[in-house]
Amino acid sequence: MQVPAKFEYERAESVPHALELLARYGPEARIVAGGHSLIPMMKLRLAQPEALIDINGLAELGWIAVEGDELAIGALVRHAELLDDTTATDLFPIFRDAERVIADPIVRNRGTVGGSLCQGDPSEDLSAVFSALRASAVIQGASGTRTVPIRDFHQGPYETSAGPGELLLQLRVPIVGNTGSAYEKVERRVGDWPVAAAGAVITLEGGLIARAGIGLTAVGAEHFCAPEAEAYLTGKEPGAETFAAAGGIAAEHCDPHSDQRGPADYKRHLAAELTRRALTTAAGRI
Numbered sequence: 001m002q003v004p005a006k007f008e009y010e011r012a013e014s015v016p017h018a019l020e021l022l023a024r025y026g027p028e029a030r031i032v033a034g035g036h037s038l039i040p041m042m043k044l045r046l047a048q049p050e051a052l053i054d055i056n057g058l059a060e061l062g063w064i065a066v067e068g069d070e071l072a073i074g075a076l077v078r079h080a081e082l083l084d085d086t087t088a089t090d091l092f093p094i095f096r097d098a099e100r101v102i103a104d105p106i107v108r109n110r111g112t113v114g115g116s117l118c119q120g121d122p123s124e125d126l127s128a129v130f131s132a133l134r135a136s137a138v139i140q141g142a143s144g145t146r147t148v149p150i151r152d153f154h155q156g157p158y159e160t161s162a163g164p165g166e167l168l169l170q171l172r173v174p175i176v177g178n179t180g181s182a183y184e185k186v187e188r189r190v191g192d193w194p195v196a197a198a199g200a201v202i203t204l205e206g207g208l209i210a211r212a213g214i215g216l217t218a219v220g221a222e223h224f225c226a227p228e229a230e231a232y233l234t235g236k237e238p239g240a241e242t243f244a245a246a247g248g249i250a251a252e253h254c255d256p257h258s259d260q261r262g263p264a265d266y267k268r269h270l271a272a273e274l275t276r277r278a279l280t281t282a283a284g285r286i
Helices: 015-028 038-043 079-084 086-091 093-099 105-110 113-119 125-132 227-233 240-252 264-284
Strands: 008-011 029-032 051-054 064-067 070-074 136-141 144-149 154-156 167-174 179-187 194-205 208-217
Touching: 008 015, 015 029, 015 051, 015 136, 015 167, 029 038, 064 086, 070 086, 070 113, 079 086, 079 093, 079 105, 079 113, 086 093, 093 125, 093 179, 093 194, 113 125, 113 167, 125 179, 125 194, 125 208, 179 264, 194 264, 208 227, 208 240, 208 264, 227 240, 240 264
Parallel strands: 008 051, 029 051
Antiparallel strands: 064 070, 070 167, 136 144, 136 167, 179 194, 194 208
């Protein structure tokens, strides 16, 4: 039987209280919400936090709303809640595409958006989604609140810019007219981590691509994005040849590794093909 190491447990009553508890217990404290990544790691003793700070009661982190020209998504929003929120999914169908293929209903009912991003797993679906959307992360610590572009938030495998004593509050996604989005994923079985996945966001102006966002996961794309392919797309007319070329560029700049989910060359092929498909679908939704 796998049993975690001994730890303290505290239930936060508010965001300031959570920050107070983080400061009290120091860098070995961990936030727990859904717990689907942290608890299994604790059972294997790959993670041995000295204290768990439970934030499940913080309603101020569990909402979705349009604020000005941005969509705000609280860090404690559950995957199932994001999937069911028609405001979010109508504005950005990429959320619907991705959330439908993340894990299973049990995980989606408890797992949180913020927890997924803070885990920093190199195969995380939502990291690619928010990277394609060029979202920003709002983080609070003892010294105040700061906003970080999501592409800077992810600094490497299991590493984020949220430091000890800081709490991710929300994600903010810019709302731009004449924009389409989509997500494509290949997995070995339903609910599995992706073999490869790609998200795409396209904005058109005057019939040309004014802005493009491409998010990639499980293929070794730095910061979960493909800036070279995005730059190639900007100013071009959308179409099959353009999207295929962008997929090739995205794949060229990936660094996939062979593992139990497939060889590196297969993952690179998927990066190209899934990027092409996501771009095609995104353009069709505008």
